[in-house]
Amino acid sequence: MLYNAATAITMIFGVACMYVLLYLVGLLAALALIDPGYFSSQLQRPASFGSYLKLVWLASSVGIVAGALGSSLESEDAVRKATYGRRELERQRGRDRP
Known part of the structure; x- marks a missing residue:
């Protein structure tokens, strides 16, 4: 249970950090x-800093959702090829053999 909790907290922390980084890069851009x-x-009113914050929040959130949907359409082999190096793939193939 402790291992699962540590894994979940690590994943949540990592995703949150990456979202903040994406948001900041998007804001600067x-x-x-x-x-x-x-x-x-385009807004038909004066643009404030808050308008930029909202625009970047929308773009970042839509980008995260689109990326998640797109990645779910990939096959397991395509994900492994993109994630692991050649040596790790060879090790996994060796384990799969009877």
Whole structure:
């Protein structure tokens, strides 16, 4: 039970850290690339820093969900090839043999 709890906490912490990193990179990109005048014209009101925060929150959240859905469509072999190196795949194939 302790091992499962530690694994779950580690996974939650890792996912949260990656989401925060994605959010911050997205925020920096939005601030650098989206002209405030253009953003204001699209919003039809003055663009504030909060508007950028909401835009990046939406984009990051949609990106996470799209990535999760897309990864669930991959076969187990494709995930193993993307995740493990050649040597690890050889070890796993050796274990699968009778």
